[in-house]
Amino acid sequence: MTTRFVPPHPPRGPAPVPVWRGFFGERARNAVYGWSAPMFENWHIRRNILGIVVHVVTHPDAVQRVLQTNAANYAKPDIVKRVIAPMIGRGLLSSDEDLWREQRRIVAASFAPPAVDALIPDFARAAASRTEGWEGASVRDMAAESTATTMGVIADTLFGGDPRLKTEAAMAHIAAALKAAAEARLSAVLRLPPIGWNRTVRAGQRGQVFLRSTLAELVGERPGRADGDFLDRLVHALKDRFSEEEAAALALDNAATFYLAGHETTANALTWTVYLLSEQPELQSEAAEEAHEALTSGSDDPALPDRLPLLRRILEESMRLYPPVPRFDRQALGSDTLADAAIAPGDIVSIWPWIIHRHKKLWDDADAFDADRFLPERKIGLHRFQYVPFGGGPRVCVGARFASAEALTILAHWLAGWRFERARARPVRVVGTVTLRPENGLPLRLVKRS
Numbered sequence: 001m002t003t004r005f006v007p008p009h010p011p012r013g014p015a016p017v018p019v020w021r022g023f024f025g026e027r028a029r030n031a032v033y034g035w036s037a038p039m040f041e042n043w044h045i046r047r048n049i050l051g052i053v054v055h056v057v058t059h060p061d062a063v064q065r066v067l068q069t070n071a072a073n074y075a076k077p078d079i080v081k082r083v084i085a086p087m088i089g090r091g092l093l094s095s096d097e098d099l100w101r102e103q104r105r106i107v108a109a110s111f112a113p114p115a116v117d118a119l120i121p122d123f124a125r126a127a128a129s130r131t132e133g134w135e136g137a138s139v140r141d142m143a144a145e146s147t148a149t150t151m152g153v154i155a156d157t158l159f160g161g162d163p164r165l166k167t168e169a170a171m172a173h174i175a176a177a178l179k180a181a182a183e184a185r186l187s188a189v190l191r192l193p194p195i196g197w198n199r200t201v202r203a204g205q206r207g208q209v210f211l212r213s214t215l216a217e218l219v220g221e222r223p224g225r226a227d228g229d230f231l232d233r234l235v236h237a238l239k240d241r242f243s244e245e246e247a248a249a250l251a252l253d254n255a256a257t258f259y260l261a262g263h264e265t266t267a268n269a270l271t272w273t274v275y276l277l278s279e280q281p282e283l284q285s286e287a288a289e290e291a292h293e294a295l296t297s298g299s300d301d302p303a304l305p306d307r308l309p310l311l312r313r314i315l316e317e318s319m320r321l322y323p324p325v326p327r328f329d330r331q332a333l334g335s336d337t338l339a340d341a342a343i344a345p346g347d348i349v350s351i352w353p354w355i356i357h358r359h360k361k362l363w364d365d366a367d368a369f370d371a372d373r374f375l376p377e378r379k380i381g382l383h384r385f386q387y388v389p390f391g392g393g394p395r396v397c398v399g400a401r402f403a404s405a406e407a408l409t410i411l412a413h414w415l416a417g418w419r420f421e422r423a424r425a426r427p428v429r430v431v432g433t434v435t436l437r438p439e440n441g442l443p444l445r446l447v448k449r450s
């Protein structure tokens with residue numbers, strides 16, 4: 001019999017908050033703050049934000065229609081493209097139609113099961129080398145530890161281990177760029193030019209410059225090879241299909257896309273999982289035992305993730321409660337109907353894993369942690385589109401398998417060797433920007449297991 005554990009979430013008022021409140025205070029800087037209780041029980045809400053009509057749809061059938069059955073009617077919104085273009089241009093994440101299709105085809109093989117399985121030793125090495133800096137019983141910021149680890153993984157597995165992508169400065173710049181992206185979105189809604197209007201935005205711009213110039217250097221050094229690492233193969237395939245100028249631009253855009261999308265999200269998944277386990281010592285011990293046993297048959301085994309069923313359920317539940325990507329959007333090209341609501345061409349349709357994953361009509365005791373929701377026999381009853389940490393349909397996260405295998409391998413190594421304990425009295429506060437992080441990091445006490 002396990003005790004019921006409800007990890008913290010922002011308070012919920014009884015009625016929807018007026019639109020103007022979204023431009024000020026906590027609501028302006030924290031995407032998951034200020035949602036009212038009815039939002040977690042209704043299937044649709046329509047808001048008019050300074051002339052931009054936004055529909056938040058939470059019914060799984062509606063989510064499925066947007067992402068899968070009528071996906072051709074929904075593109076990445078212009079406003080989102082404008083905000084993220086300075087970082088990732090027209091790479092895979094931020095392009096549509098033929099340009100998207102071509103890029104997806106180019107990278108697909110690098111993320112297919114055999115390619116990902118072959119990376120397990122890299123994931124294991126990254127997990128182990130991070131723990132070398134941990135001492136007997138010290139307090140560490142596990143958000144920073146997780147980010148440094150996943151950043152190293154992406155640099156090693158996709159970019160030939162280039163040291164320029166693994167520095168402390170790189171980490172700080174990227175955190176600043178992502179924080180500023182939320183503010184940039186606000187200025188885009190307010191139709192303000194994207195100029196440095198406060199410290200966050202200016203730090204974000206410096207972050208973007210760092211990201212683009214470092215990656216431009218790297219890409220410039222790669223002539224492209226069909227038998228090289230991910231970046232070599234990408235450059236090679238792009239040159240094959242596009243003009244020289246276009247290929248060079250897309251190589252940089254995709255290098256930035258994969259560097260960013262490939263580590264920040266998984267870092268958050270690791271952080272929240274370690275947090276949830278630090279609050280549930282018994283469950284942590286069970287997971288550690290499973291990890292210890294799974295690792296006895298070799299840490300380089302591509303089948304390692306399959307020997308961690310409990311840890312996998314814990315990771316799934318962690319991404320339900322704290323989805324690393326709390327929202328993503330589409331723009332309707334033509335009219336449609338979603339959850340009985342009329343959608344007009346140009347309207348934004350917003351998909352919120354943060355809300356869908358905690359919806360009262362979709363989940364029993366929705367805010368409580370219960371990894372056994374993901375037991376095979378209980379999973380049968382779930383709608384495919386009520387759990388969307390990686391999105392769904394043709395644009396489902398191309399790195400989903402990579403991310404799960406990476407997170408499970410790293411967690412197994414960490415848990416087998418270390419115990420994670422609460423180190424501060426204050427409850428953790430969740431902050432949503434482009435991703436979902438604990439405010440001011442996650443200090444935990446790390447105790448070496450004997």
Ligand code: HEM
Pocket residue numbers: 092093094104257258261262263265266269323324325328329388389390391392394395396397398399400402403404
């Ligand atoms: C736990 C970790 C991760 C989460 C929660 C996550 C989440 C997501 C989500 C929700 C989308 C869909 C966005 C949309 O439909 O608008 C997406 C797309 C994408 N993700 Fe991930 N992701 C993760 C890890 C990764 C990794 C490791 C990589 C690469 C190494 C990656 C690369 C991408 C790319 C390139 C896309 C765009 C795909 C397309 O539009 O065709 N992600 N991700």
